Amino acid sequence: MANDKKLVEDITSMDVDFAQWYTDVVRKAELCDYSSVKGCMILEPAGFAIWEMIQSELDKRFKATGVENCAMPMFIPEGLLQKEKDHVEGFAPEVAWVTHGGYEQLQERLCVRPTSETLFCDYYERKIHSYRDLPKLLNQWCSVVRWEKTTRPFLRSREFWWQEGHTAHATAEEAKERTEQMLKLYANFCEEVLAIPVVSGQKTEKEQFAGAEATYTIEALMHDGQALQSGTSHNFGDGFARAFGIQYTDKDNKLQYVHQTSWGVSTRIIGAIIMVHGDNEGLKLPPHIAPTQIIICPVMQQKAGVLDKANELKDTLTKAGFRVKLDDRDKTPGFKFADSEMRGIPLRIEIGPRDIENGQAVLVRRDTHEKTTASLDNIAESAGQLLEDIQNSMYEAAKSHLEKHTFSAQNIDEMEHILDEQKGFVKAMWCGSRECEEAVKEKTGASSRCIPFKQEHIGDCCVNCGKPASKMVYWGRAY
Amino acid sequence: MANDKKLVEDITSMDVDFAQWYTDVVRKAELCDYSSVKGCMILEPAGFAIWEMIQSELDKRFKATGVENCAMPMFIPEGLLQKEKDHVEGFAPEVAWVTHGGYEQLQERLCVRPTSETLFCDYYERKIHSYRDLPKLLNQWCSVVRWEKTTRPFLRSREFWWQEGHTAHATAEEAKERTEQMLKLYANFCEEVLAIPVVSGQKTEKEQFAGAEATYTIEALMHDGQALQSGTSHNFGDGFARAFGIQYTDKDNKLQYVHQTSWGVSTRIIGAIIMVHGDNEGLKLPPHIAPTQIIICPVMQQKAGVLDKANELKDTLTKAGFRVKLDDRDKTPGFKFADSEMRGIPLRIEIGPRDIENGQAVLVRRDTHEKTTASLDNIAESAGQLLEDIQNSMYEAAKSHLEKHTFSAQNIDEMEHILDEQKGFVKAMWCGSRECEEAVKEKTGASSRCIPFKQEHIGDCCVNCGKPASKMVYWGRAY
Numbered sequence: 001m002a003n004d005k006k007l008v009e010d011i012t013s014m015d016v017d018f019a020q021w022y023t024d025v026v027r028k029a030e031l032c033d034y035s036s037v038k039g040c041m042i043l044e045p046a047g048f049a050i051w052e053m054i055q056s057e058l059d060k061r062f063k064a065t066g067v068e069n070c071a072m073p074m075f076i077p078e079g080l081l082q083k084e085k086d087h088v089e090g091f092a093p094e095v096a097w098v099t100h101g102g103y104e105q106l107q108e109r110l111c112v113r114p115t116s117e118t119l120f121c122d123y124y125e126r127k128i129h130s131y132r133d134l135p136k137l138l139n140q141w142c143s144v145v146r147w148e149k150t151t152r153p154f155l156r157s158r159e160f161w162w163q164e165g166h167t168a169h170a171t172a173e174e175a176k177e178r179t180e181q182m183l184k185l186y187a188n189f190c191e192e193v194l195a196i197p198v199v200s201g202q203k204t205e206k207e208q209f210a211g212a213e214a215t216y217t218i219e220a221l222m223h224d225g226q227a228l229q230s231g232t233s234h235n236f237g238d239g240f241a242r243a244f245g246i247q248y249t250d251k252d253n254k255l256q257y258v259h260q261t262s263w264g265v266s267t268r269i270i271g272a273i274i275m276v277h278g279d280n281e282g283l284k285l286p287p288h289i290a291p292t293q294i295i296i297c298p299v300m301q302q303k304a305g306v307l308d309k310a311n312e313l314k315d316t317l318t319k320a321g322f323r324v325k326l327d328d329r330d331k332t333p334g335f336k337f338a339d340s341e342m343r344g345i346p347l348r349i350e351i352g353p354r355d356i357e358n359g360q361a362v363l364v365r366r367d368t369h370e371k372t373t374a375s376l377d378n379i380a381e382s383a384g385q386l387l388e389d390i391q392n393s394m395y396e397a398a399k400s401h402l403e404k405h406t407f408s409a410q411n412i413d414e415m416e417h418i419l420d421e422q423k424g425f426v427k428a429m430w431c432g433s434r435e436c437e438e439a440v441k442e443k444t445g446a447s448s449r450c451i452p453f454k455q456e457h458i459g460d461c462c463v464n465c466g467k468p469a470s471k472m473v474y475w476g477r478a479y
Numbered sequence: 480m481a482n483d484k485k486l487v488e489d490i491t492s493m494d495v496d497f498a499q500w501y502t503d504v505v506r507k508a509e510l511c512d513y514s515s516v517k518g519c520m521i522l523e524p525a526g527f528a529i530w531e532m533i534q535s536e537l538d539k540r541f542k543a544t545g546v547e548n549c550a551m552p553m554f555i556p557e558g559l560l561q562k563e564k565d566h567v568e569g570f571a572p573e574v575a576w577v578t579h580g581g582y583e584q585l586q587e588r589l590c591v592r593p594t595s596e597t598l599f600c601d602y603y604e605r606k607i608h609s610y611r612d613l614p615k616l617l618n619q620w621c622s623v624v625r626w627e628k629t630t631r632p633f634l635r636s637r638e639f640w641w642q643e644g645h646t647a648h649a650t651a652e653e654a655k656e657r658t659e660q661m662l663k664l665y666a667n668f669c670e671e672v673l674a675i676p677v678v679s680g681q682k683t684e685k686e687q688f689a690g691a692e693a694t695y696t697i698e699a700l701m702h703d704g705q706a707l708q709s710g711t712s713h714n715f716g717d718g719f720a721r722a723f724g725i726q727y728t729d730k731d732n733k734l735q736y737v738h739q740t741s742w743g744v745s746t747r748i749i750g751a752i753i754m755v756h757g758d759n760e761g762l763k764l765p766p767h768i769a770p771t772q773i774i775i776c777p778v779m780q781q782k783a784g785v786l787d788k789a790n791e792l793k794d795t796l797t798k799a800g801f802r803v804k805l806d807d808r809d810k811t812p813g814f815k816f817a818d819s820e821m822r823g824i825p826l827r828i829e830i831g832p833r834d835i836e837n838g839q840a841v842l843v844r845r846d847t848h849e850k851t852t853a854s855l856d857n858i859a860e861s862a863g864q865l866l867e868d869i870q871n872s873m874y875e876a877a878k879s880h881l882e883k884h885t886f887s888a889q890n891i892d893e894m895e896h897i898l899d900e901q902k903g904f905v906k907a908m909w910c911g912s913r914e915c916e917e918a919v920k921e922k923t924g925a926s927s928r929c930i931p932f933k934q935e936h937i938g939d940c941c942v943n944c945g946k947p948a949s950k951m952v953y954w955g956r957a958y
Contacts, residue, residue: 033602033605033606035551035552035598035601035602036556036559036598036601037552037554037555037556037589040552040553040554041552042549042550042551042552042598042602043549043550044549045547045548045549045617047549048547048548048549048550049547049548051550052548068524068527068528069524069527069528069531070521070522070523070524070526070527071521071522071527071530071622071640072514072521073514073516073519073520073521073638074519074553074591074622074624074638075516075519075575075638076516077515077516080515092581093581093582094581095580095581096554096577096579096580096589097577097578097579097580098575098576098577098578098591099576099577099578099579100575100576100578101574101575101576101626101637102571102572102573102574102626103572110516110575112553112577112591119514119515119521122514122515123512123514123521126512127512138524142622143550143553143621145553147580147581158580159552159553159554161550
């Protein structure tokens with residue numbers, strides 16, 4: 001058994017070194033590999049399969065709100081990027097530039113898209129003429145490039161995969177509603193599918209997206225008490241429309257500017273799944289997002305009938321609608337058990353000669369390691385029930401962790417102490433000034449801030465300057 | 480009615496100017512838009528929806544053969560691209576080069592992938608150690624960039640979307656089998672889903688992929704008699720493995736090189752769908768690939784009950800598993816009919832007050848314009864039957880066109896005459912020499928050649944030199 005466990009013993013304990021634990025899980029579960037392109041990662045099959053599940057589930061939800069997919073070019077001409085002033089200032093320092101096509105130098109440099117507002121605006125300017133053309137509700141699944149200095153798998157890399165939705169509306173109200181609708185959609189997705197509870201709210205003006213009027217965010221709390229921004233939704237008002245001249249004729253035959261939004265979720269969220277749910281055995285995937293929900297591990301598989309029965313079981317469960325794999329490799333059961341746990345598969349079914357004799361199998365939950373025995377006659381029902389239980393318990397565990405690690409502070413010292421010692425979110429009042437925002441960040445290292453929709457009155461004074469405050473903010477140290 | 484038809488009258492007749500007809504269909508059906516990046520296109524929602532259908536269907540078929548998806552970086556360092564000599568010679572003249580990240584010049588230039596053999600090889604070199612690690616069966620869906628001089632929507636653009644499968648095997652036999660298996664998969668997909676019959680075979684040595692030992696291709700015949708390469712599958716042997724040092728330890732503990740394949744289908748195939756099936760009314764989509772299979776056009780929709788009934792019909796058909804849209808825009812029925820035909824929707828259902836009274840609806844086939852009346856009681860069954868009929872007739876029509884436009888030639892003059900006057904494929908014998916291959920191309924303009932798996936003996940002598948010949952080749956003028 002000691003030898004069988006070797007596989008998982010290679011994972012650093014999260015209490016010893018959380019960053020190393022994270023890297024170990026990413027590498028051992030083969031989610032992600034470094035590539036020979038500095039700062040760029042390879043999404044390996046196990047990691048990409050999670051992204052495919054995320055895509056499939058989000059895409060369904062987007063389409064249910066009327067969104068259509070499209071594909072824009074990966075390049076943006078330098079002149080186009082420069083059309084909206086705040087936007088180019090925000091992104092120019094971190095884009096990759098294409099200067100040559102074949103052996104020839106390009107007349108105008110092209111950047112590899114860091115985000116595609118400018119391309120969608122350019123397109124909308126040509127496509128939108130009348131109020132009948134609105135709203136436009138487009139999205140694309142693609143990768144984008146930002147030339148980051150320091151990178152970490154999933155959390156920050158020079159190329160990452162995401163979806164970016166870009167909408168254009170007739171009125172400011174509609175744009176605001178869409179911005180909030182998509183944030184809500186993201187929050188529901190995180191809670192229902194990823195079993196990750198989030199704090200929803202608005203970013204401060206300083207932190208909003210380059211070119212936006214308002215940016216909304218969902219923030220999740222990792223196991224180590226650090227925050228991770230897990231999705232954003234931006235209301236652009238008519239700023240981009242004015243810069244790009246996107247106008248339509250309204251019902252009274254008057255020219256009006258459109259109002260726009262954009263919203264995105266990226267492969268970063270896989271980092272959240274790892275750091276919210278994982279443990280010292282490795283990855284722990286919620287059943288609703290797990291590419292493999294059930295792994296069947298035959299015991300004494302060389303005995304006649306065992307593999308046949310295991311295959312039969314696989315067919316039964318697959319037909320019942322579960323995502324199932326059978327581990328029939330020439331390895332010991334102990335190795336397979338540890339391996340399946342390290343890879344985060346929610347439910348393991350062990351079946352050997354004695355189980356078959358008794359018409360049963362052993363079901364082992366990944367989240368609690370709890371073992372139960374179930375009759376083969378209604379195994380699909382038992383497995384389905386267990387998977388739902390696992391999904392719910394994982395959400396409850398994450399929610400309880402979030403609640404236990406959300407604190408209140410009345411002053412800066414208290415805030416710093418909490419962030420140092422207890423880790424987590426700190427709720428505190430804020431006067432709304434840029435100076436205090438920067439001071440709090442500098443003094444406490446709280447790099448993340450979110451003005452939650454659900455405001456609480458936890459005091460009267462700004463945590464920094466002591467002046468009257470009306471806004472309650474979630475602060476946290478962020479990835 | 481004249482005014483209602485205006486929409487489709489904008490499409491140039493294919494007999495007058497086939498190229499302009501193609502462009503008109505692409506633009507009017509809003510499949511594809513030009514972008515402000517020269518030579519790059521925007522896949523608009525209607526075009527991208529077709530690509531999504533293709534992806535979903537192919538992906539399912541790939542996975543059924545054990546293939547897993549992943550994602551490689553979009554960049555390739557110059558040094559990595561240069562590792563395989565033939566490969567770099569084939570692609571270097573047409574790649575886009577990234578030279579700067581942010582404000583800094585890169586130490587080594589990166590090209591934007593024109594294809595990803597080198598990235599997969601680099602990854603496999605690190606991942607493959609033992610025979611237990613084989614086979615590796617990976618695929619990615621992405622876009623690639625080739626700096627083409629002249630571009631056309633779908634057929635040739637600087638950026639295009641595709642899938643590229645890359646596999647590594649223990650033996651040469653396995654690699655050969657996989658290459659053939661994937662070509663067969665593509666051919667079946669074209670015939671069963673796209674209703675496009677293809678000629679399957681091998682490319683000549685001159686035309687094979689840069690770095691490949693053998694390249695297989697499927698060739699389709701467009702309505703104008705030109706050929707379009709619609710999918711390729713390459714057998715690399717151990718050439719890349721030797722260049723990249725991809726070795727494994729076999730069961731006898733000996734080091735061996737792996738054998739590799741790659742295979743791809745791109746958005747080009749949407750061009751084939753347009754040019755095989757389209758007519759002077761516009762696009763004509765086979766039901767198996769149509770993002771919208773049925774469009775419901777209410778007649779006198781302002782009358783009480785008509786829209787309710789149309790919506791009810793939509794729900795019924797959606798629940799029955801069809802992809803359905805309701806056109807309830809404030810336009811005349813005539814406009815809607817022409818619009819739905821131009822967009823290629825296979826089946827239109829017209830329903831007005833009198834139909835409702837009679838408990839029926841009118842079903843109109845896009846392919847034959849044939850009208851039938853069906854009872855609302857079993858409308859799903861009627862629609863399903865019609866859609867299958869349409870799919871089959873479209874395949875039969877395309878097959879009959881291919882057969883009627885496939886000729887045989889015994890000499891160059893005959894071949895040239897056929898290509899000029901009758902258009903289509905010309906079967907001819909070939910001695911196998913590079914000189915004759917080039918001479919035939921130069922003399923006749925036949926830029927496409929495919930050595931079909933199904934060989935026929937149509938003569939003894941090479942069509943060019945008259946020397947003994949054993950290979951029969953399909954020649955064609957190609958897109």
